[in-house]
Amino acid sequence: MTEVFHLAMLILLVISAFYAVWFRDLLSCVISLAVFSLILSVEFYILQAPDVAIAEAAIGAGLSTAIYIITLKACGRIRKGNRGGIE
DSSP: OHHHHHHHHHHHHHHHHHHHHHOSSHHHHHHHHHHHHHHHHHHHHHTTOHHHHHHIIIIIIIIHHHHHHHHHHHTTOSOSSOSSSOO
């Protein structure tokens, strides 16, 4: 059962990495990178490294995503009325 869950997490990692590169919308890329980081933190937890998993979830998914979104907003790539996320 653990091997199946481990393999499913690895497949989800590859899929989220593909979407991070494939999307043309930068906000969608940032969100898929956040999903990648969350799945990677679950993978670290499965590999019995809970301290690394917590650090990955906090820094990778939380802080990095917030910095990317703030940067996109500061550069004017995200507008308040734009539903698509990019001009």
